[in-house]
Amino acid sequence: MVRASAGRIWSVSSNPCQDQIHYAQLNWDEDGQPLSSVFGDVYFSRVNGLEETRHVFLQHNQLAQRWEALPEKVHFVIAETGFGSGLNFLAAWELWLTTAPRSAQLHFVSVEKFPLDKNDLIRALALWPELEFLSQQLIDAYPCIVGEGFHRLSFMDGRIKLTLIINDAARGFSKLLTTTDPLYSQYSAKVDAWFLDGFAPSKNPQMWSEDLFSCIHQLSNAGTSAATFSAAAIVKKGLKFAGFAIEKVTGFGRKREMLKAIMPNNSQDYFYPQPAYKSASTFPSSWSINTNLDIYPDKHALIIGAGLAGCSSARALAERGWKVTLLERNNAIASEASGNPQGVLYAKLSYKEEAQAEFNLTSLQFAQSFYSSHWANIGKKTGVLQLAHCDSEQVLQTQLQEKFAAADELVQFVSCTKASEIAGVPLSFNAIYFPNAGWINPAKLCEQLVSHPLINVVTGIAAFNIQRTEHGWCINNDRELQAPVVIIANARDAQHFEQTQHLPIKSIRGQVTYLPATIASKEIKTVICSEGYIAPASAGIHCTGATFNLKEESKELRVEDHQTNLENLREPLQELLAEWENSDKHSLDGRVAFRCTLPDYLPAVGPVADEPAMLHSFASLRKNARAFIQDTGKYLPGLYLNIGHGSRGLAYTPLCAEILAAHINNEPQPIARDLVNALNPARFLIRDLIKNKR
Template sequence: MSKDKLHADIEWRDDGQPLSRAFDDIYFSSSSSPQEGLEESRYVFLQQNRLPERWAELPKGAVFTIGETGFGTGLNFLAAWQLWLDTAPTSARLHFISVEKYPLHSADLQRALDLWPQLQPLAGQLLRDYPPLLAAGVHRLHFERICLTLVIGEASAALRSLCLEDERSDRLVDAWFLDGFAPAKNPAMWTPELFGNMAALSKPGATFATFTCAGLVKRGLKDAGFGLEKVPGYGRKREMLRGVLEKTGPAEITSTPWHLPDSESDRGQRPLLQPVPPLVGAVRPGAVRPGAAAGREPSSQQTIAVIGAGISGATAARALAERGRKVRVFEQGPEPGSGASGNDQGILYAKLSPKPGPNGDFNLHALLFALRYYRNYCADAAHFCGLLQLAQSDKERELQRQVAAWLDFHRAGELARAVDAVEAGRIAGLPLDFGGLYFPSAGWLEPQKVCATLLRHENIELHCNTAIEELQQRENGWLLKTCRSGRSRPDRSRPDRSRPDRSYIDNEEFSADAVVVCTANGMTQFAQTSPLPLRPIRGQVSSAAAGQQSQKLETVLCGEGYLAPAFHGRHTFGATFKLKETQTELRESEHRENLANLAELLPQIAGEFSTGPMQGRAAVRAATPDYLPVTGPVPDWESLNNTYAALGKNRKQLIAQTADYQRNLFVLGGLGSRGFTYAPLTAEVLTAWLCGEVMPVSCDLVKALHPARFAIRALGKKKGN
């Protein structure tokens, strides 16, 4: 095996096919040609799971989920994708979950997929969105009606990382592709833990198929509750296995389930889905029949209210609409992105870390997801001109040195790479005194255009100039009330008061089955979400006319502040950071502060800007104490404190109880100064909570983003620990 122990070590044989040096095994059947590999995949995994028949019978709007061990070259995924397009209803969605310990680098993947011209252009779409940095963890990729969740890590642990340890949310998989290198070559993968985690993620009656009949595989599957049947293998292989999950047990609880709403409170984990139809007839041992073949079918009669049309509300609404949900968006401003998302230019930026941890992991995966997201959804409002993160201090240079080594080890130059001052200046189009990290695929966005674009969907109904003042829970949903009679508010979305005060509709009420609050610091106005510890942070962006030198800038510069390339003849730069300040008037002192920061980076440009009139905009961001967003269900705060009060004496103890949650109430916020980078992935997490999908991040990150985390930490810090 090569020194790179994180990625596939490929030997390309004379016939052009890949072989793993680590396991001395082939990736697919090669008895005569690559076509044999594709045909074997279709026979073993598609036919033996009876997918053509099951998919043809899916009802409108159904969701079908496949789990796979061993992504490899992506052959099984592409074969399933092609079959789905040929057989499934056009309104149905396929969710494909695959784990891989040693992923192929993109160049090797492309070379492998070139062997199957008949899988184009699907392979081209996969290659376009394939992660440029194959870091451990969950990578979520969308291809219209297809969703790929690729988990990098050892197979058993990777599957376990998707478990929330909850019977209703974890059992999502309809069919398994049990692939991977042969047990004789890679016995470490085929463990009892692997089969147990498969069972934990399976619906009752879920099917599986695998090319092997090895004894340890048969024993492992049987012990996990699967019924087995031997059938003829493909080609010269005499036998293979297929089967169905016959027995299920309760979810294993290894840690206090504070993140899970209580089942008796009708939690809202999957509030808008029809029940999964029961299996018809008994399952005979050894028989193979699709379990829950109808998948999960959403109800078209129910509505989700999203409060706020900034980037958090826009991404949340779009993700839900893409799943077929009816969404009503309420914005107190005159148009989407009227608040903190309303600057002329928004920077697509994240802070990478070479060390594992919630903040570093989330920043990386959020950036990777956002780069794909805006390219696919908002290409006309995104400017991928590149971004230079410049190191202006010894501390930052040392951190970037470590990040650069980490990137180099992952061969992730497509995402970011180190550059010296000379190369940085060449990339920027202006001489620079600092080197740094160059992100060639990053850049800047047109914020209001992005929000408006995302909200243009047939399933989204937008209500502007509508300020929701109060939420009232009803037996079958929520009542949303606008401003009370006799009240009006000034328009604070424009600090320069370029717009007149707007009038609000009094005493209007709206109903919804579920509510998502995306109002930044405005979350604290609602009684249900007021305990969230959000921090207001004022930020002022300055704007100046492009000068003779500044107009040469070709990429975004980030250091102590940022400077974006000219847009409509003007540059934006800044921004200030004023913790706990909520005023939004423009301040000359903060223009000077922004100029001073720019002078440290580009003194000649700051000199140009200082000679002309300055414009700008001030808004209030919302951040959390740990600077990670909040997304997920909202607890009943009193129930949460009472249920887990004993953590005040021993914060490490396991309390195997769940608390009450406020039915079908969710939040998405606390994005801070990286809202456009954080929002798409955070909205994907929110949508997984609402729609009962597998999470797009690990369970650890689900908890790190959870709205209840601060209350649980506070309990754990009480006297007695």
């Protein structure tokens, strides 16, 4: 008997160039095997899918031998077309555990245009009980998919990283390139082995396109291997076009032949006729390309600032085998912006297709997955309600409905009755509800992050300058504080270093108020956000806030700010508020700290620009904003930045630490190229040049 599962569609893109993305539409045969009802093809061999994977992809990329020979602390990248049920990923993961060094990392990047929905994934993976230990972890982490996008999942303390890119194969892989300009393809992070899966070329010719093979070329190096179940002419031709030397070998099961391939040493030279390119390029300026692809033999980093940004950067590097020294000027970590007792895990969603919207969505999803196994130690997954408390919020929530209609795991659209039920107190507004969010104590989180044998926290020492040395960088001229890599993660104080003083950092004062729980307020079960926010009581106190004051430096608690915080809760919680409103505001406690923001409200994460060299190289942008400048960006080798998390540090910092670690280790990024560039700290120099401000 064959049964079709319902295929759903989401995210009708407003961009006519983008195809719609659909969930996979499956039929299940009498043996319980999935088949694509659209492509009329199988997901894996009916003889034995797992054995097929081992034969075609693992064996013919010679993974066991290559992984046994890997040195310590390196990473290896597999890229796949068509994630499907994740069987290839799980088989590679299983082999990695028995062959690769404990300290090495597997990056598995897979592009999928028609992802399985979670129920189908569970059903398909039930076919492989021998992989259950791994498949259950994949099922638990499988993301809620909202149209095209990147999902980075991390398993076994970061030993295994899956980057699932929802997109067409060619478009998805092109987003991993540092630039689409092939002249600079050597600066993109490279793939070590390709798994060219995807339905048979006869049934799915669109995928096996010239664009796909062009990307494969640009993401490959001498020694990169490829294997595919198909020996069709279009695949042979494509692989040759991409510069591979190919060989036909015996296929699996009933398949007579398959292809294995290797990229020879000289393949980069002939592919693109470079001189023709130089005169008439249509590519944008390549200011974002960092040519420092140093593989640091001495994996030691100094990080300045032990708030959320510094601690999460330290953890991301330590998980990659780096020794980290984390410097903090205060006597305790997380004692400035990251020191409030309760912060809300939240990021504003948008229906628009712009960098801020993509970054908010990706970072929120990444953060929820990152915190999923830590909640008990850092806060509470109470869910977060964002009330439609004013006209503009009501309009926004209506606009979000289309895009997020099928994303219940991420966000739900609830009536005021349902919102009241969730909150445990009466509310008079409809709302959006984030069931997998909650409140976090950032200091506890920071403690967890730095609790790693490779992280050494040094408190009570302020960094006042950073100098270049022969082997990297030195802080305060102190020979004890030297390393090839330095990360500046000291929020608004980054403006005091010579190398980063050009950044347009804004400091915003904020005050939170601690409200003693009352009999009525103890009923609050979820974080409630309107103009301000209130978290459920912890140890008898609700943290509520927060005020925003630009250009104010006072660290004193202010009664009028407590008043503002209460005022911002008036609309949703009028009845509850009475007891607090009638109390003496002078007796209320709270806390003041300073947010660090940048003019476009995105963080600055990545290499630090060599300001004079950058201004010199890209000077012609002053006259012509679209000038094609045949030069790469100029960056200070080994100096990086992670600041500007504004009011969203809990959502932003886990992903930003991962992005930074990818920069430093030359790994595939967890986000698309355009977003990497949108976060690049050098963007402000380039914008200033274009506006003729420098």
